[in-house]
Each structure stands twice: as structure tokens, then as C-alpha cells.
Amino acid sequence: MQPGGMPGMPDMGQLLAQAQQMQQQLMAMQAELAEAEIEGEAGGGLVKATVKGSGELVALTIDPKVVDPEDVETLQDLVIGAIADAGNKAQELTAQKLGPLAGGLGGSGIPGLPF
Numbered sequence: 001m002q003p004g005g006m007p008g009m010p011d012m013g014q015l016l017a018q019a020q021q022m023q024q025q026l027m028a029m030q031a032e033l034a035e036a037e038i039e040g041e042a043g044g045g046l047v048k049a050t051v052k053g054s055g056e057l058v059a060l061t062i063d064p065k066v067v068d069p070e071d072v073e074t075l076q077d078l079v080i081g082a083i084a085d086a087g088n089k090a091q092e093l094t095a096q097k098l099g100p101l102a103g104g105l106g107g108s109g110i111p112g113l114p115f
Contacts, residue, residue, distance in 0.1 A: 026098065033094050040086025042078040049082035053090050057083060 033053035041048045046066040050059035060082070066075055 029097055033097055036090075036093065038086050038090045038093060040082050040084070040089055042081030042085060047075075047078040047082040049079070049086045051083070051086040051090055053094060055087065055090065057086075 036053040037050050037058060038053065039048055039050045043063075043066060046063040048059075048061040049057060051057050060079065062075070062079070066078060068075070
């Protein structure tokens with residue numbers, strides 16, 4: 001038995017190295033997601049919004065058919081809907097990409113860590 005160690009306990013150095021490797025993977029994935037561009041739409045594609053994974057709106061496309069000076073409220077709603085759709089898709093992509101890593105952290109068995 002190693003001094004100060006308990007029988008059957010994994011090597012702390014090995015666990016910390018695994019945690020550090022997972023943290024590096026997580027940071028790389030977060031950087032990749034921040035640059036990813038996700039498109040959302042509303043009104044059957046009449047309004048399209050593109051956001052980065054970081055949440056930054058980078059493009060907005062409005063089909064001229066939906067531009068009606070007598071009904072600005074509908075256009076505003078479609079713009080908001082397209083941006084919200086893109087944001088929701090970005091969150092789904094983040095959950096999909098980071099889920100396995102987050103699950104790996106939760107199952108790491110490192111006592112005292114909050115994940």
C-alpha cells in the first residue's frame with residue numbers, strides 16, 4: 001500500500017491528469033462552438049437569422065414578400081422568432097457537443113469536485 005493511500009483507491013495523480021485532459025477538451029470544444037454559425041428561421045423561412053455559438057447575431061435575411069409597411073408588427077415578430085430559433089438551435093448544439101464531456105466529468109469519481 002502506498003503511504004497515505006487507501007487500498008482500492010485510484011491514483012490521485014492519474015485522476016488529476018484525466019481531469020486536466022477533459023478540461024482541455026472542454027475548452028477546445030467551447031472555442032469551436034463559439035465560432036460555429038447556426039441558422040434559425042421564422043415564417044417558413046421568410047426571415048432567417050444566423051448566430052454564432054457565442055450568441056452573437058451575424059446575419060439577418062428578410063424575404064421582401066414579408067415587408068409590408070402596413071404591418072410592421074408581423075415583421076418584428078418574425079425577426080424575433082428567427083433569432084430565438086437560432087438561439088435555441090445553438091443551445092441544442094452546445095448540449096449535444098458538450099453533453100458527453102460533461103457526463104464524463106460527472107462520472108470521474110473525483111471526490112470533492114462539484115461535477
